[in-house]
Amino acid sequence: MTQISNPLTGEPTVFIIDDDEAVRDALSVLVEVAGLSVRTFVNALEFLHRYSPEQPGCVVADLRMPFMDGLELQEELARRGCGLPVIIITAHGEVSSAVTAFRGGAVDFLEKPFDDGVFLRRVHEALQRDAHQRRDRSAAESALAKLALLSPRERDVAALMVEGCANKAIAIRLGIGVRTVETHRANILSKLDIRTVPELMRLWMHTP
Incomplete structure (x- = not known):
């Protein structure tokens, strides 16, 4: 149930990363019905291998995954200088993990099961944040080029x-x-x- 968007179009995409196929399919359908582009990944390593920093959007990542969990993915994106907003989802509801996620820059931390409306609202907010960050970076690059x-x-x-x-x-x-x-x-x-x-x-x- 995955709609693959063309990175060259610059269309904002919701990247869903979860090792649970049922969760991936359910969330991808929810996002598609909302009219948004979506791509799903079984794990964070697959996402990192295929993601291009030029592609706008946001990440929805499960907290507990094999190879690399949601918090480790968030840290790796930050290490690479990628400001892609991250929404962490979990069935565990660990307070300490939520605090770590927010300190690392996650825009939200949702405990499963969550309301569809709340989830989509958080996704839209994350996409808006990414759009603002990209505009700011573009303006900064343009200003630096002129001042040079x-x-x-x-x-x-x-x-x-x-x-x-x-x-x-x-x-x-x-x-x-x-x-x-x-x-x-x-x-x-x-x-x-x-x-x-x-x-x-x-x-x-x-x-x-």
Whole structure:
């Protein structure tokens, strides 16, 4: 009952990982009926082998699985720098495991059996979180690419512009002439294809 989505389409996908076939099938049907793309995996190692970081979505992983459990999968994704949201499901209801999951970045911890509506709501929230994270990363990468066009001195001037310093103050801080600051300022706006300091501030805010 698995619908395989094309990773190249960028369609958000719910990745269900559970060694219990009945659970995998039930959850995949539930997700498909909700109109979402879904892929299922027998274990976490299979998922890690086939998953591409460019594919948006979220993970629904069982806590107790052979080879690698849900918490270990969460840790491995974090180690790889993958921010894919993880929902941990379990029939054990271990409080300590739930705390560990949340500290590791899991967006939710659900005890089986759970309400279908609650499950789908958590899935939608996880997908939204992933979309926001990807937009933020894209904006940061774009900002870094633009700022890389600046010379070291222009970056110094830009940083002080963002702080709200006037040309004269920048000149004093950097030990250069006001006219030189004005030249750098013009070059900065031109290279970044912006017109105002507020635009520069917004761009600067997206950098790590």
